[in-house]
Amino acid sequence: xxxxxxxxxGGQGAVIASRILAVAAFKEGRHVQAFPFFGVExxxxxVTAYTRIDDFKIRKRGPVxxxxxxxxxxxTLLDMSEIVKHAKRDASVIINTNKEIKGSVSxxxxxxxxxxxxxxxxxxxxxxxxxPIVNTTMLGVFSKITGEVAIDSVIDAISExxxxxxxxxxxxxxxAYEKAKK
Amino acid sequence: MHRRVSCQSDQIRKREKIKRMADITKKVVTGNHAVxxxxxxxxxxxxxxxxxxxxxxxxxxxxxxxxxxxxxxKFINVESEHSAMAACIGASATGARAxxxxxxxxxxxxHELLHWATGARLPIVMANINRSMGPPWNIWSEQTDSxxxxxxxxxxxxxxxxxxxxxxIIQAYRVSETVYLPAMVVLDAFYHSHTMEGVEIPNQSAIxxxxxxxxxxxxxxxNEPHTFGGLTSPEWYYELRYKIQSAMDKSIKVIKDxxxxxxxxxxxxxxxxxxxxxxxxxxxxxxxxxxxxxxKEAVDLLRQKRKTRIGLxxxxxxxxxxxxxxKKILKNVEIVGVIDRNISFGNEGIFFQEIKSALCNEKxxxxxxxxxxxxxxxxxxxxxxxxxxxxxxxxxxxxxIVWVGAKI
Numbered sequence: 001x002x003x004x005x006x007x008x009x010g011g012q013g014a015v016i017a018s019r020i021l022a023v024a025a026f027k028e029g030r031h032v033q034a035f036p037f038f039g040v041e042x043x044x045x046x047v048t049a050y051t052r053i054d055d056f057k058i059r060k061r062g063p064v065x066x067x068x069x070x071x072x073x074x075x076t077l078l079d080m081s082e083i084v085k086h087a088k089r090d091a092s093v094i095i096n097t098n099k100e101i102k103g104s105v106s107x108x109x110x111x112x113x114x115x116x117x118x119x120x121x122x123x124x125x126x127x128x129x130x131x132p133i134v135n136t137t138m139l140g141v142f143s144k145i146t147g148e149v150a151i152d153s154v155i156d157a158i159s160e161x162x163x164x165x166x167x168x169x170x171x172x173x174x175x176a177y178e179k180a181k182k
Numbered sequence: 183m184h185r186r187v188s189c190q191s192d193q194i195r196k197r198e199k200i201k202r203m204a205d206i207t208k209k210v211v212t213g214n215h216a217v218x219x220x221x222x223x224x225x226x227x228x229x230x231x232x233x234x235x236x237x238x239x240x241x242x243x244x245x246x247x248x249x250x251x252x253x254x255x256k257f258i259n260v261e262s263e264h265s266a267m268a269a270c271i272g273a274s275a276t277g278a279r280a281x282x283x284x285x286x287x288x289x290x291x292x293h294e295l296l297h298w299a300t301g302a303r304l305p306i307v308m309a310n311i312n313r314s315m316g317p318p319w320n321i322w323s324e325q326t327d328s329x330x331x332x333x334x335x336x337x338x339x340x341x342x343x344x345x346x347x348x349x350x351i352i353q354a355y356r357v358s359e360t361v362y363l364p365a366m367v368v369l370d371a372f373y374h375s376h377t378m379e380g381v382e383i384p385n386q387s388a389i390x391x392x393x394x395x396x397x398x399x400x401x402x403x404x405n406e407p408h409t410f411g412g413l414t415s416p417e418w419y420y421e422l423r424y425k426i427q428s429a430m431d432k433s434i435k436v437i438k439d440x441x442x443x444x445x446x447x448x449x450x451x452x453x454x455x456x457x458x459x460x461x462x463x464x465x466x467x468x469x470x471x472x473x474x475x476x477x478k479e480a481v482d483l484l485r486q487k488r489k490t491r492i493g494l495x496x497x498x499x500x501x502x503x504x505x506x507x508x509k510k511i512l513k514n515v516e517i518v519g520v521i522d523r524n525i526s527f528g529n530e531g532i533f534f535q536e537i538k539s540a541l542c543n544e545k546x547x548x549x550x551x552x553x554x555x556x557x558x559x560x561x562x563x564x565x566x567x568x569x570x571x572x573x574x575x576x577x578x579x580x581x582x583i584v585w586v587g588a589k590i
Contacts, residue, residue: 019378023210026380032210033379038322038372038559059475061373062561 001054002148003064005086006135008073010043013135016161017071018049020139023157024149025053033058046077053148067091069146073117073134075099084110094141096134115141115180124172126165136162136169140176151177207383213374216344216381217283217309217367218243220351222253223389224307226281230258230269232288235321236375237311240283263288267295267306274304275410277401279355282306285371286313286327293331296364300335300426302411305358305365305396307351308336312471312523313371314558322559323371325471325524329500329532335426337365337433338500340470342456344379349450352389353440359396360436361429371559373472388447430502437499454504456496457511459485463493465574466512466548468520468537470497473555473562477521480567492571497533505540512541517549519574521567521586523556530583555586562586 004021008014015036022034030053037048050064066088072078075097087093090109095101096117117137118129127133136158143151151174158169211219217240221229229248231241247253256273260266263284270280284292289310299306314324328338339354341347347369354365369375402410414422438453445451458478460466469477474496484490495511495518497504512518522531529535534552541547553570556562566586573584 019210022378026208026210031380033377034210035372035377038376040321058379059479060564061377061472061475062563 001052001056001058001060002068003066004051004053004069004071004142005064005067006047006049006051006071006073007077007083008047008049008135009077010045010047011131011133012047012073013133014047014073015049017073017135017139018051020136020154020157020161021051021142021149022053023161024139024143024153025051027153027156028149030054031056031058033060037063069094069142069148071138071142072096073138080112092145094138094145096138113141113145113180115176117141117176120172120175120179124168124175126168126172137172137176140173141180143173144177144180144182147182206385208380209383210378210380211344212239212376212378213344213347213369214239214311214376215243216347216374217351217369218247219381219383220309220348220367221281221307222247223348223384223386224281224352224355224393225279225390225395226253226255226307227278228256228258228270228273228280229282230260230266230273230280231282231284232260232263232266234263234285234288234313236313236371237283237285237288237309239375240309240311244281263291264295267292267299267308270306270308271295271299271302271304272402274299274306275302275402277396277398279396280304280306281308283309283311285311286315286321289327289331290315293334296331296334296336298411299364301422303362303426303429305355305362307354307358307365307367309347309351309367309369311369311371311375320558321371323373323472323523324557324559325368325522325532326557328366328368329524329526331366332501332532335363335430336501337361337363337430338368339365340368340498340500341374342472342474342496342498344374344377345381345450346452347374348381348383349444349448349452352384352393353437353444353452355396356393356440356443357433357436359398360440361433362398363426363429363433368471370472382448384448392443392447434502434504437502452498454499454502455507455511456494456498458494458496460493460495460511460515463491463514464516465490465492465571466495466515466518467492467567467570468495468497468518468533470500470533471523473521473523476562476564477567480564480571483564484568484571490571490575500533500536503536503540508537508540509544512537512548513544513546515548517551517574519551519553519570521553521555521562521570523554523562525554525557534583549580551580552583553586554583554588560587 022032520534
């Protein structure tokens with residue numbers, strides 16, 4: 001089973017990202033589960049969402065305590081020591097940032113991938129400079145880096161589940177997929 | 183009738199991957215939307231509901247389905263859950279298939295009318311999303327809300343996953359309309375309501391054949407006026423109560439027969455109970471709802487790593503309470519732990535009480551211990567279940583009731 005944790009802020013689409021990823025993997029015949037951290041969501045407040053993907057029926061419920069993949073939509077949520085606590089030893093952490101990642105990533109073989117998703121999102125008119133909506137862009141990166149789902153499945157899932165600015169979201173995901181380095 | 187699972191879980195899981203019917207739709211849906219699809223496929227004709235977290239999406243989706251013509255139903259906006267149930271009662275009395283959904287305080291507000299629906303013998307189906315009662319305000323999973331309605335005469339089904347939710351709503355209508363009693367289909371706040379899972383949406387024409395239009399013998403009809411629920415003296419009220427109890431008794435067989443018919447069209451079988459790896463078990467955990475999937479994980483782990491002969495008995499049907507089947511299953515085991523995500527203050531967990539009372543006159547019976555867990559949405563993890571098994575396995579005197587993971 002692969003477990004994914006999305007960290008974002010209310011309004012950035014972390015919950016939608018977890019769902020689109022689940023739909024994309026489901027399209028590839030896999031068993032999936034997607035859910036938000038069971039709280040009361042507010043715009044701007046930190047939001048956590050989870051996706052589980054497996055070849056078998058998923059019976060595990062409740063939050064992911066240690067993720068195989070961690071996707072951080074908002075660089076201001078970056079507290080690596082906290083995030084590493086929720087990462088498996090060989091996890092990949094994908095961060096939306098235009099800065100270089102410094103600091104202490106010492107737990108096991110956690111791989112940190114920094115990617116400027118905000119720029120691609122804003123160029124595709126998804127949100128504003130101050131509040132970019134990067135969820136679909138980050139899924140493009142996720143597809144490339146992890147290989148867990150094909151980009152075409154992600155795009156199919158976006159086109160079925162997003163009705164506002166559908167083309168922008170699709171373009172952003174594809175652009176991110178092409179730009180991300182494995 | 184129980185879904186027996188005997189061989190290795192991997193094989194079972196693989197078998198589930200096999201595609202069954204060509205004309206089904208597969209979708210990733212939340213538990214809330216699974217409820218909505220269940221009502222859609224059942225062709226509910228009147229829907230009246232009042233929003234409450236975590237139920238809101240159920241009726242949002244249904245109102246969307248009514249608005250876009252997918253579901254031909256009358257959607258009645260009401261000002262409270264009490265009115266929602268009153269509207270369902272009125273609708274059902276005219277012979278319409280009525281549906282509502284609620285949770286927690288909303289269900290509590292309906293209480294008076296729950297008795298009314300039963301006494302009037304109206305087969306209303308309602309989804310209740312298990313949520314704790316306040317105060318303090320808490321929107322997370324707990325079974326106390328629905329179990330507090332134990333004595334209202336509603337059938338109660340507890341679901342394990344989103345697929346079972348769709349399947350149970352549909353079957354609940356058929357059972358209800360056969361025995362003329364209302365039914366509550368219960369799911370967990372968030373663990374089901376807000377969790378998306380892949381499900382098979384059954385084919386509408388297959389469901390239409392399985393669940394034909396509701397056509398009661400007596401109905402409220404302006405062209406043929408009758409009095410319903412009028413004053414009944416002690417001379418006959420008593421017998422009418424007996425008839426409700428008889429209908430409950432009869433529903434045991436109806437639920438089993440309905441499950442068999444449903445299996446023919448979906449290849450999924452549900453009954454009163456589910457047994458998981460119980461064949462050779464000398465220790466059993468009893469649980470209901472989403473929690474039981476966690477127990478299955480723990481059972482597999484304990485069997486594999488510690489060779490513990492442990493199994494799960496999942497209570498799917500709480501009313502009617504399947505006493506006879508429970509007796510048969512429990513007589514073969516040495517020790518039983520009942521996990522309750524609920525509490526009857528001043529006594530114990532409610533499933534624990536019911537299980538013990540079912541066995542009280544049996545000559546051979548296991549030791550039975552109660553565990554309270556996960557109240558107000560506290561996560562119950564696989565490790566917690568292993569802790570329960572550890573307590574059960576330890577020789578010597580045990581506490582009658584243990585609060586799992588409580589900071590006390």
